[in-house]
Amino acid sequence: MDQQKGILLESGTNELEIVEFSIGKNNFGINVIKVKEIIQPVKITKIPHSHPNVEGIIEIRGEILPVVNVANALGYSHSDDPNSDKFIITEFNKTKIVFHVHSVTQIHRISWDKIEKPSSIYQGLESQITGVVKIHDEMVLMLDFEKIVADINPESSINVEQVKKLGTRERSVKKLIVAEDSPLLRKLLQETLNEAGFQNIEFFENGKDALSYLLSIIESGKAIEDEIQLVITDIEMPQMDGHHLTKRIKDDQSLMILPIIIFSSLITNDLRHKGEVVGASSQISKPEIGELIAKIDELIL
Numbered sequence: 001m002d003q004q005k006g007i008l009l010e011s012g013t014n015e016l017e018i019v020e021f022s023i024g025k026n027n028f029g030i031n032v033i034k035v036k037e038i039i040q041p042v043k044i045t046k047i048p049h050s051h052p053n054v055e056g057i058i059e060i061r062g063e064i065l066p067v068v069n070v071a072n073a074l075g076y077s078h079s080d081d082p083n084s085d086k087f088i089i090t091e092f093n094k095t096k097i098v099f100h101v102h103s104v105t106q107i108h109r110i111s112w113d114k115i116e117k118p119s120s121i122y123q124g125l126e127s128q129i130t131g132v133v134k135i136h137d138e139m140v141l142m143l144d145f146e147k148i149v150a151d152i153n154p155e156s157s158i159n160v161e162q163v164k165k166l167g168t169r170e171r172s173v174k175k176l177i178v179a180e181d182s183p184l185l186r187k188l189l190q191e192t193l194n195e196a197g198f199q200n201i202e203f204f205e206n207g208k209d210a211l212s213y214l215l216s217i218i219e220s221g222k223a224i225e226d227e228i229q230l231v232i233t234d235i236e237m238p239q240m241d242g243h244h245l246t247k248r249i250k251d252d253q254s255l256m257i258l259p260i261i262i263f264s265s266l267i268t269n270d271l272r273h274k275g276e277v278v279g280a281s282s283q284i285s286k287p288e289i290g291e292l293i294a295k296i297d298e299l300i301l
Contacts, residue, residue, distance in 0.1 A: 011274040012247030014240055017109045018133075020140055021088065021101040024076045027140045028101075029108075029133070030088065031236055033266060034145065036096065037089040038104055041082075051152045055100060060089065067098045073148045074128065090145065092265040093156060094285055097149060108135055115142060115238040117181065117205055130181055131238040142238075144182060146265050146286070158188040158287045169197035174300050176201045179210040179233040179245060180263075185286075189232075196293045206237040207245030218254045225257050229300045232292070235264040243278050250279035259299040263292055 018029035019038070037060075044056040044067055055067040067087065071078060079085050079102045088099045115131040131142035150157035176198055180186050186203050193201055204210040210233070217227050231249065233242035240248075242262055249255045259281040267275070267285035275283040282295045 011277040012243050014112050014244035015109060016112060016236075016241065017107055018140070018142070019088070019104060019107055020135070021086065021104045023071050023074060023102050026076075027105075027138055028070075029140045029142045030090070030099075030145065031266075032107060033271060034090045034092050035088055036091050039087050039089065041085050041087050041100065053148070053152055058087075058098060060098075063096065065089065065096050065098050067100055068148065068152065069100045070143075070148070071100075071102065073151070091268065093146065093149070093287065094268070095149075095156070097145075099145070108140075110135070112237065112241045112244070113208070113239050117238040130236070147182065147184060150184075156287060158185065158192055158289050163192050163195045163289060163293060169195075171199055172197045172301070173200065174198065174229040175227065176296070177204070177210055177214070177228055177231045178202070179204045179207050179231070179237060179242065181205050181234060181237040185234075192289050192293075196296075198296070207233060207240030207242055207248075209239070211240065211245055211248055214249065214255055214258075215252075218252075224255055228258060230296060231258050231260045232263050232296075233260065235262060235266050243274055246275070246280050247278040261292065261295055261299070 017032040019032055019035055020027055020029050042058050044058055046056040053068055053073045055069045057064050057066055084103045086101055086104045088101060090097050090099060110133060115133045117131060118129050128144045128147050129141050130144045133140050133142065176193065178189055178201060180189060180203065190201065190203065202213065204213065214224065214228065217224055233245050235242040242264060246260050246262065249258055249260060262275045262280045262283045263286060265286045267283045272283055281299060284292050284295060
């Protein structure tokens with residue numbers, strides 16, 4: 001898998017590679033840069049009174065890692081052929097987690113603009129689907145692995161209590177732009193940023209919509225720094241990812257003055273260079289909301 005990561009294109013191309021896997025008769029995808037390794041299932045040590053979606057723990061090269069049963073998390077039945085099951089070892093939000101799936105098929109390179117955002121009819125705040133892409137006449141559903149983990153351990157997600165520890169804050173007149181595809185995380189970000197005193201926030205579901213909004217301000221003849229003070233963006237988003245959004249902003253003479261914070265579960269030492277290449281002002285790993293607030297203060301106050 002490490003060799004596969006080496007063929008990823010340079011930062012800001014709006015492309016990604018996904019590992020396609022199956023649960024039951026459905027095909028799902030996970031971003032390659034979340035995947036450390038794919039292995040055959042090994043013996044699991046069960047933990048008493050653990051969450052029903054957690055099968056137990058395994059040891060991999062001296063590390064003890066939790067195993068999450070994806071079929072359970074999605075409400076599917078167990079595998080019809082356990083011999084074909086696979087363990088996907090992942091790392092995001094500064095945590096390593098193993099996801100138990102029914103099979104792994106292949107890796108696809110695709111553009112984010114080929115990934116459609118889920119319809120509000122079947123998405124909603126509690127959906128575990130962040131995007132849908134058609135590959136070889138098959139629908140591949142992009143899973144929200146952060147949501148699956150947050151359902152098991154709410155402390156792994158954004159927590160407004162972290163902001164309250166910063167103390168009483170005055171209301172800020174600064175306007176922020178936030179690009180985040182997850183409805184749940186948009187809601188949590190709004191609550192935490194409001195608690196931090198930022199009331200003037202415009203949310204967008206992907207980088208494409210956020211960029212269109214910024215360009216519309218320029219087209220109206222207004223100076224961008226008078227209207228917007230900072231951009232916060234996730235990385236993984238349908239239509240346009242956060243790296244490409246950052247590159248487009250920094251390549252535009254009228255927009256490049258805007259500070260940009262990449263706030264993503266994919267901020268690791270191995271991947272930090274991608275944000276640096278496209279010109280991000282700062283990169284902060286979810287769910288470090290306190291660190292995000294402190295960086296906003298540093299950049300615009």
